[in-house]
Amino acid sequence: MYPWARAFRLASTIQNTFIYTIARTKERENNFYWIGPVSHFQLGFIALEERDDIIINSTEEAKKYKIAMQRNDFSTDILTSLGFEVVLTTDIKKSYALLLAKKVDLIVDDPQLINQISQYLPEPDTRFRAVYIVEELKVDAYLAANKHTDIHYINALQQAFYELKHNKDNLKKTTVP
Numbered sequence: 001m002y003p004w005a006r007a008f009r010l011a012s013t014i015q016n017t018f019i020y021t022i023a024r025t026k027e028r029e030n031n032f033y034w035i036g037p038v039s040h041f042q043l044g045f046i047a048l049e050e051r052d053d054i055i056i057n058s059t060e061e062a063k064k065y066k067i068a069m070q071r072n073d074f075s076t077d078i079l080t081s082l083g084f085e086v087v088l089t090t091d092i093k094k095s096y097a098l099l100l101a102k103k104v105d106l107i108v109d110d111p112q113l114i115n116q117i118s119q120y121l122p123e124p125d126t127r128f129r130a131v132y133i134v135e136e137l138k139v140d141a142y143l144a145a146n147k148h149t150d151i152h153y154i155n156a157l158q159q160a161f162y163e164l165k166h167n168k169d170n171l172k173k174t175t176v177p
Helices: 004-013 060-064 074-081 092-100 111-118 151-174
Strands: 018-023 032-048 067-070 086-089 106-109 128-146
Touching: 004 018, 004 128, 018 032, 032 092, 032 111, 032 151, 060 128, 067 074, 067 092, 074 086, 074 106, 074 128, 086 092, 092 106, 092 111, 106 111, 106 128, 111 128, 128 151
Parallel strands: 067 086, 067 106
Antiparallel strands: 018 128, 032 106, 032 128
16 A cells, blocks of 8 residues: 555556556546446545534535645546645545644545545544535546556456456346345
8 A cells, every 4th residue: 555646656657557446537548557447436525523614515615725635636636627726645644634633624535435544543433524525526436557567467357357247247136135
């Protein structure tokens, strides 16, 4: 496991390197081999539970808050293109640390992942609340590979992914509700 910015750089520059999970975006489309979708992100603004003064009803309203985001993250690219000024961090744990230290008002994360990430933090997930889901930040996340990865690895993983998905779909069809 690496901080996101380093993981992204390594996967972008070193052959036979894979990255999991990475948002598949138009800007990244030609930079990786896309093995298959492994999850779906619905990112939004996360605040400390005690910050009941933070109320957001539109993406535009969030611009007045100080937000920590990860370098090289698709959500950072999108929000900065929309005019947001953000505090850049190397990974999501650093963003949460700034939030907990009250150095920023918000971070961007998937509310479904708060419980998971809080296991790596000194604070329980009950300290955080989702404030607003950002429509522009809903995206599928993939297992992807550096463009110079041996095609045999790509083909083998894509075949395994297809078989896994096919078996899962067949299991759903045969399972009695």
